[in-house]
Amino acid sequence: MADNPKEEVAGNSDGGLVARSFGVIEHGLQATARFFRATEIDTRMLGMLGALILIWVAFHFVSDGRFLTPRNLWNLSVQTASVAVMATGMVLVIVTRNIDLSVGSVLGFVAMIMAVVQVEWLPELLNRNHPAIWVIALTVGIALGAMIGALHGFIIAYMGVPAFIVTLGGLLVWRGAAWWVTSGRTVSPLDSTFRLMGGGPNGAIGAFWSWVVGGLACLLVLLLILNARRQRKRFNFPLRPVWAELFLVSTVCATVLGAVAVANSYPWPAGIVKRYIKNNNLNVEPSELFIAHGIAIPVLIAVCVGIVMTFVAKRTRFGRYVYAMGGNPEAAELAGINTKWVTTKIFITMGMLCGIAGTISTARLNAATNAQGTLDELLVIAAAVIGGTSLSGGVGTIAGAMLGAVVMQSLFSGMLLLGVDSPLQNIVAGVVLVLAVWLDGIYRRRQG
Amino acid sequence: MRKNSTEKVIELENISISFGGIHAVDDASVDLHKGEVVALLGHNGAGKSTLVKILSGAYKRDAGDIRVRGELANISNPRDAKAYGIETIYQTLALADNVDTAANLFLGRELRTAWGTLDDVAMEAAAREVMGRLNPRFQRFKEPVKALSGGQRQSVAIARAIQFNAQILIMDEPTAALGPEETAQVGELIKQLKYEGISIFLVSHDIEDVFDLADRVAVMKNGQMVGSADVGSVTKDEVLGMIILGKCPPAAQKGPGAVNQ
Ligand SMILES: Nc1ncnc2c1ncn2[C@@H]1O[C@H](COP(=O)(O)OP(=O)(O)OP(=O)(O)O)[C@@H](O)[C@H]1O
Ligand SMILES: [Mg+2]
Numbered sequence: 074m075a076d077n078p079k080e081e082v083a084g085n086s087d088g089g090l091v092a093r094s095f096g097v098i099e100h101g102l103q104a105t106a107r108f109f110r111a112t113e114i115d116t117r118m119l120g121m122l123g124a125l126i127l128i129w130v131a132f133h134f135v136s137d138g139r140f141l142t143p144r145n146l147w148n149l150s151v152q153t154a155s156v157a158v159m160a161t162g163m164v165l166v167i168v169t170r171n172i173d174l175s176v177g178s179v180l181g182f183v184a185m186i187m188a189v190v191q192v193e194w195l196p197e198l199l200n201r202n203h204p205a206i207w208v209i210a211l212t213v214g215i216a217l218g219a220m221i222g223a224l225h226g227f228i229i230a231y232m233g234v235p236a237f238i239v240t241l242g243g244l245l246v247w248r249g250a251a252w253w254v255t256s257g258r259t260v261s262p263l264d265s266t267f268r269l270m271g272g273g274p275n276g277a278i279g280a281f282w283s284w285v286v287g288g289l290a291c292l293l294v295l296l297l298i299l300n301a302r303r304q305r306k307r308f309n310f311p312l313r314p315v316w317a318e319l320f321l322v323s324t325v326c327a328t329v330l331g332a333v334a335v336a337n338s339y340p341w342p343a344g345i346v347k348r349y350i351k352n353n354n355l356n357v358e359p360s361e362l363f364i365a366h367g368i369a370i371p372v373l374i375a376v377c378v379g380i381v382m383t384f385v386a387k388r389t390r391f392g393r394y395v396y397a398m399g400g401n402p403e404a405a406e407l408a409g410i411n412t413k414w415v416t417t418k419i420f421i422t423m424g425m426l427c428g429i430a431g432t433i434s435t436a437r438l439n440a441a442t443n444a445q446g447t448l449d450e451l452l453v454i455a456a457a458v459i460g461g462t463s464l465s466g467g468v469g470t471i472a473g474a475m476l477g478a479v480v481m482q483s484l485f486s487g488m489l490l491l492g493v494d495s496p497l498q499n500i501v502a503g504v505v506l507v508l509a510v511w512l513d514g515i516y517r518r519r520q521g
Numbered sequence: 522m523r524k525n526s527t528e529k530v531i532e533l534e535n536i537s538i539s540f541g542g543i544h545a546v547d548d549a550s551v552d553l554h555k556g557e558v559v560a561l562l563g564h565n566g567a568g569k570s571t572l573v574k575i576l577s578g579a580y581k582r583d584a585g586d587i588r589v590r591g592e593l594a595n596i597s598n599p600r601d602a603k604a605y606g607i608e609t610i611y612q613t614l615a616l617a618d619n620v621d622t623a624a625n626l627f628l629g630r631e632l633r634t635a636w637g638t639l640d641d642v643a644m645e646a647a648a649r650e651v652m653g654r655l656n657p658r659f660q661r662f663k664e665p666v667k668a669l670s671g672g673q674r675q676s677v678a679i680a681r682a683i684q685f686n687a688q689i690l691i692m693d694e695p696t697a698a699l700g701p702e703e704t705a706q707v708g709e710l711i712k713q714l715k716y717e718g719i720s721i722f723l724v725s726h727d728i729e730d731v732f733d734l735a736d737r738v739a740v741m742k743n744g745q746m747v748g749s750a751d752v753g754s755v756t757k758d759e760v761l762g763m764i765i766l767g768k769c770p771p772a773a774q775k776g777p778g779a780v781n782q
Contacts, residue, residue, distance in 0.1 A: 401616065407609075
C-alpha cells in the first residue's frame with residue numbers, strides 16, 4: 074500500500090495532500106470491499122489461489138522455467154487426482170469432528186482386491202481383456218470401500234469408539250489385510266481398459282473432447298448462475314449486480330478454457346506417435362504429427378467427484394446435516410437428526426472414495442503393490458486442512474480441500490524437479506502445513 | 522381462566538430420572554390442558570429443564586408415563602416428540618452454530634425442490650417471514666448463527682419452535698437473553714399462541730411474567746413437585762414460599778415435594 078511513513082511526515086506541511094491521498098486509499102478500499110460483497114467471492118479461497126500461483130511462479134523461476142510447462146502441469150494434475158478424490162470425503166469427516174487415519178491402508182487393501190479380481194479371478198470366468206472386466210473390478214472396489222467405511226462408521230457411531238482409535242486400528246488392519254491377499258506379492262499387469270483410469274497418453278481424452286468438456290463446463294456455470302438468479306427473483310430477494318455475475322462467469326470460463334488449452338498443448342511423446350503412425354498405416358513423419366494429450370481421465374474423474382461431492386455438501390439434506398452436526402452435535406440430535414446414521418454414511422462415502430482413489434493410483438502404476446497408499450492419510454488430511462477445513466468442526470469446503478491437494482502436490486513435484494531429496498521434502502511439507510493452519514487461524518480471527 | 526379444562530393434552534405421571542447418584546427428577550407429575558399455559562418454577566437445579574427434556578425426548582426417563590391427549594405416548598427421542606406435535610425451545614437454545622438462520626429453522630425438516638434438493642430460497646423466504654414477526658429488525662440471514670447476538674439467537678430458537686404448527690410448546694427460559702422490547706414481544710406471542718389453542722409449558726424465574734402469562738404454576742424443589750395452583754388463587758408471596766421453602770399454600774394442590782407443616 075502507498076501510505077508510507079514519509080508521506081505522513083511530509084503531510085505536516087501539507088495536510089491537504091495527506092487527507093487527499095488517504096481519501097484515495099480509503100476510496101480504493103471501499104471499492105474493493107464493494108467488489109467482494111457484490112461478487113460474493115470467498116476471500117479465503119482467493120488467498121489460497123494466490124498462494125498456489127506464488128508457489129508455481131517461484132518454482133518456475135528457481136527451476137529455470139521447467140515448472141510451468143504443459144508437461145509438468147499435466148503430470149501435476151494426474152498426480153493430484155487420487156489424493157484430491159479422498160480429500161473431498163475427508164472434508165465431511167473432519168467437519169463432523171472426526172478423523173480418518175485409515176484411508177491410505179483402505180486404499181491399499183481395496184486396490185489389491187481390485188487387482189486380484191481383474192488379473193486372477195475374472196480372466197478365469199470371462200476371457201482375458203473382456204470389456205466388462207474394468208467395470209466389475211471398479212464396482213467391486215467401490216462396494217468393498219463402502220463396506221469397510223460402513224464398518225468403521227458403525228463402530229464409531231453406534232458403539233461409541235472414537236474415530237481416531239477406530240481408524241488408527243483400521244490403518245493397521247487394512248495394511249495387514251492388503252499384504253495377506255497375495256502374501257505381499259505385487260499384482261500386475263492390469264486390464265488394459267482399467268489402466269485408462271490412471272492417465273498416460275491413452276488415458277486422456279484428446280484435444281477435441283477436451284474442448285467439448287471445457288465448453289460444457291462453461292455452459293454449466295452459466296446455467297447455475299442463471300438458475301440462482303431465477304430462484305432469488307422468485308422471492309424478490311436482492312440480486313447480485315449484473316456486472317458481478319458477468320465477471321464471475323467470464324473468470325471461471327476463462328480459467329476452465331485456459332486449463333483445457335494447457336492440457337491440449339502437451340503432445341504425445343515421439344515413441345508413442347511412431348507406434349500410432351505404424352498402427353494406423355499413416356504416411357507422415359512423426360515430427361510433423363502433433364497429437365495432444367488433452368485432459369487426463371483420472372483428472373476428469375477427480376473433477377466429477379468434486380462436483381458431485383460439492384452438490385452433496387451444499388444441496389442435499391445429508392450435506393446440511395453434516396455441517397449442522399459439526400457445529401453442535403447435540404443440537405443436531407435435538408433437532409431430530411439421526412446423527413449416528415449420518416456419521417455412518419459419512420464413513421461409507423469416505424470408503425467409496427478410497428475405492429475410486431485406489432483405482433486411479435493402481436491404474437497409473439499398472440500394478441497393485443503391498444505399499445500402495447502408504448502415508449496417503451497424512452496427505453489427505455493435510456490437503457483438507459490446508460484447504461480450510463477446521464479441525465474444530467463445522468467449517469470446510471470441497472473445492473478448498475481439492476485446492477489444498479494441488480498445493481501439496483505442487484510443493485512435492487516442484488521440489489522433485491529441483492532435485493531436493495526426500496527428507497527435506499518432508500520437512501518443507503510439514504512446515505508448510507503448520508504455517509498454513511497458523512495463517513488460516515489468523516485470517517479467521519480477523520473475520521470474527 | 523382456563524378455556525377448556527376437560528381436555529388434557531399432556532400428562533406426565535410419576536416421572537423419575539437420575540444422573541449417577543443425583544435424582545434430578547423424582548416422582549414428578551404435572552399436566553397441561555388444551556390452550557393452557559403452565560409455568561414451571563423452582564430454584565436453580567430444581568429439575569425443571571430435566572423434566573421438560575424428558576417430554577421433548579432429549580432424555581430417556583427411568584420411570585413414569587407420558588400421556589398425550591390421554592393416550593400413552595412412546596417418546597424416546599426428539600423425533601418421537603416432534604411427531605406428537607411437541608416443539609421445544611431449549612434453555613441452551615440448541616442451535617447448529619455453523620449454518621444460517623433458515624437452515625436452523627428447518628433443521629431436520631428441510632423444504633425440498635421437486636428434485637429432492639434443498640430449496641434454500643424458499644426456506645430463506647419462510648425464515649424472513651417468521652423472523653419478521655418476532656424480531657423485525659433482524660436482517661442477518663446469510664450469516665451462521667454463531668455470529669448472532671445472544672438475543673438474536675434466542676429469537677431464532679423461538680422462531681424454529683413456532684414454525685411448524687406445534688400443538689404443545691415447551692419454552693425453557695425463552696426470554697433469558699432478550700431485551701425488554703423483545704421480551705414484551707415474546708409475551709405477546711405467548712398470548713397469541715394460547716389464543717390459537719396451543720398448550721405451553723413455560724419454565725421461568727420471573728414471577729411477574731409468570732403471573733402475567735400463565736394460567737397455572739407448578740413448583741419444583743430438589744427434583745420433586747412441591748405443588749401446583751391456579752395463578753388466580755395464590756399470591757406471589759405464596760409462590761415464592763413454595764419455591765424457596767417448599768411450603769404449599771392451602772389453595773394449591775399438594776405434591777410429594779411439599780414440606781409437612
Ligand atoms: N446431563 C446431566 N448429567 C448429570 N447431571 C445433570 C444433567 N442434567 C442435569 N443434571 C442435574 O440435574 C439437576 C437438575 O438440573 P436441571 O437442569 O433440570 O435444573 P433446572 O431446574 O433447569 O435449573 P436452572 O434454573 O438452573 O435451569 C441438577 O442437579 C443438575 O446438576
Ligand atoms: Mg434449566
